[in-house]
Amino acid sequence: MPSPVLLSDAQVQQFICDGYLVLQPSVNPNIHKVIDEKFSWLAEHEKNPGNNITARLPELNAIIESPEVRGAMISLLGEDYITIPHRFWHFREAGKHGIFGGDDEEEFRKKSAKQIIGERSHQDGYCPSSTGKSHALQYLRFMYYSHDMTLENGPTHIAPATQYNATVSDEDRERQIPVIGKAGTVFISHFDLVHAGSPNKSDRVRNMIKFLFTRKQNMQSPSWDHTSAKWKTPEQHSSPYQIENIWEQQWNWLCNQASNSSKNSLNENFEEPKPNLSTKEMVSFIQNIGKQPKAINFLMSQLNTTHQAVRSSAIYALGTIGKDAVEPLVRAIKQSEAPGDTYERLAGNCITISDESHALNACGEHALDSISQLLEEKNAWIQINALHLISDSGQSNDKIEAAVLQCLKSEFDIVVSFAAITIGRIGNKKSIPYLLDLFNTKYSPENFDLMVNKLSPNAWPNEWVIHFNAALSLLRLADQADEYEANISELLEHPFGQVSILIAECLKVIGTTSALRRLVDFYHIRRWDDSICAQKSF
Numbered sequence: 001m002p003s004p005v006l007l008s009d010a011q012v013q014q015f016i017c018d019g020y021l022v023l024q025p026s027v028n029p030n031i032h033k034v035i036d037e038k039f040s041w042l043a044e045h046e047k048n049p050g051n052n053i054t055a056r057l058p059e060l061n062a063i064i065e066s067p068e069v070r071g072a073m074i075s076l077l078g079e080d081y082i083t084i085p086h087r088f089w090h091f092r093e094a095g096k097h098g099i100f101g102g103d104d105e106e107e108f109r110k111k112s113a114k115q116i117i118g119e120r121s122h123q124d125g126y127c128p129s130s131t132g133k134s135h136a137l138q139y140l141r142f143m144y145y146s147h148d149m150t151l152e153n154g155p156t157h158i159a160p161a162t163q164y165n166a167t168v169s170d171e172d173r174e175r176q177i178p179v180i181g182k183a184g185t186v187f188i189s190h191f192d193l194v195h196a197g198s199p200n201k202s203d204r205v206r207n208m209i210k211f212l213f214t215r216k217q218n219m220q221s222p223s224w225d226h227t228s229a230k231w232k233t234p235e236q237h238s239s240p241y242q243i244e245n246i247w248e249q250q251w252n253w254l255c256n257q258a259s260n261s262s263k264n265s266l267n268e269n270f271e272e273p274k275p276n277l278s279t280k281e282m283v284s285f286i287q288n289i290g291k292q293p294k295a296i297n298f299l300m301s302q303l304n305t306t307h308q309a310v311r312s313s314a315i316y317a318l319g320t321i322g323k324d325a326v327e328p329l330v331r332a333i334k335q336s337e338a339p340g341d342t343y344e345r346l347a348g349n350c351i352t353i354s355d356e357s358h359a360l361n362a363c364g365e366h367a368l369d370s371i372s373q374l375l376e377e378k379n380a381w382i383q384i385n386a387l388h389l390i391s392d393s394g395q396s397n398d399k400i401e402a403a404v405l406q407c408l409k410s411e412f413d414i415v416v417s418f419a420a421i422t423i424g425r426i427g428n429k430k431s432i433p434y435l436l437d438l439f440n441t442k443y444s445p446e447n448f449d450l451m452v453n454k455l456s457p458n459a460w461p462n463e464w465v466i467h468f469n470a471a472l473s474l475l476r477l478a479d480q481a482d483e484y485e486a487n488i489s490e491l492l493e494h495p496f497g498q499v500s501i502l503i504a505e506c507l508k509v510i511g512t513t514s515a516l517r518r519l520v521d522f523y524h525i526r527r528w529d530d531s532i533c534a535q536k537s538f
């Protein structure tokens with residue numbers, strides 16, 4: 001296999017600002033035509049194979065394993081990054097404006113392309129994990145076009161530099177730009193980047209395939225072609241606002257280095273800004289506050305409600321203040337309330353944790369004691385905020401680890417689910433039996449009926465969401481899991497295929513002869529003859 005092409009410091013810094021990266025994989029260019037023709041054949045003869053697409057189109061692996069794509073993944077997620085079982089082929093028929101050419105086609109034809117893109121602008125939900133959005137670079141979305149993508153044939157649109165946004169604003173909808181390029185174009189983005197589909201006005205089908213990747217562990221050291229530890233803002237970037245403090249924090253986190261912000265306050269007797277500042281002026285004002293505890297009340301008043309660039313600046317300005325900001329932030333988190341739909345359903349939910357939680361996270365080690373207190377609160381919203389910020393930063397201590405294990409026994413499924421993810425980020429060998437215990441939950445008959453008999457999309461029973469997160473954590477800890485091989489092997493037959501796939505990956509990492517034998521036997525039964533199709537059964 002050729003060596004991966006790693007990103008440079010400048011490319012990683014560009015990604016931190018813009019939230020995306022466009023690549024051209026160095027593969028035989030004929031492969032794009034082969035893939036495109038196979039897509040057309042599938043569209044004509046079969047249904048969308050969903051997560052099973054690579055069994056039908058193994059050529060896609062050449063794209064994913066190309067030196068440029070592998071190099072970008074290693075650079076941004078670490079050498080041992082994980083490929084999520086979910087992948088999806090997004091095709092749009094020739095001349096169709098609706099998403100899948102369905103009943104909404106008539107309605108969409110009455111609208112302009114700009115209007116459609118604006119309406120479709122969204123941030124994806126973490127399915128089936130149902131976790132929260134992350135400022136830290138935890139998940140990446142990969143998109144690939146098998147044919148030349150022009151403005152006419154329905155390119156994906158993106159709103160650059162929106163990956164740290166809590167929601168999609170009208171301004172984001174206005175800023176959408178098309179991702180176009182020749183056949184073979186790959187587009188990699190932070191999972192929370194705002195994006196949208198667009199109408200296919202051409203006379204050919206539009207093909208795009210999406211894959212998802214996540215990191216196995218937080219960065220121990222830079223995994224890209226790294227030369228300088230100092231953050232350098234790119235000369236040109238796509239953000240309308242200079243939100244330097246969030247960019248520098250993400251850079252430091254990726255470099256696994258302490259924040260070296262030595263910005264002291266320019267204003268010893270802090271004075272609030274003049275009224276009626278523009279957003280840009282307000283961002284600049286906050287970015288220059290520095291380590292000024294007298295600004296805490298003002299900064300906290302900017303959280304959750306104001307313009308996103310102001311919110312983001314205030315979050316990380318509180319992080320710069322650090323120790324003195326912890327107590328007021330914890331008080332605010334304790335008083336915060338879950339958005340109305342938080343507990344409606346687990347599967348398909350998209351959680352946005354509070355700005356105060358992001359700010360507490362940015363306070364670094366000063367916040368650790370308070371985080372373990374938050375975990376002990378008997379309030380699911382407070383607990384999931386605390387769990388998510390631990391999961392994002394990877395910061396922990398013995399007390400936090402014990403409290404997270406305790407959360408696995410919560411009466412709230414959502415708390416158990418978040419704790420199951422968090423253990424994979426901070427846990428160790430001792431946590432593995434706790435994760436295995438989660439698989440002893442019995443499926444409730446009505447949940448099982450919903451999934452197996454009614455086949456509702458996104459309607460996974462809560463147990464399966466929890467099991468998915470537990471399996472992902474087992475995979476993150478798999479290199480310490482040798483002695484649990486037998487217990488993990490038993491989970492290979494899990495009825496939720498995405499769990500089964502993660503468990504198979506665990507066995508691969510465990511790598512003993514017996515684990516590999518079990519894998520071969522399992523996949524031997526599920527072998528696939530690529531020459532078989534609906535028209536030819538033998």
Ligand SMILES: [Fe+2]
Nearest residue numbers: 122123124195
């Ligand atoms: Fe999407």
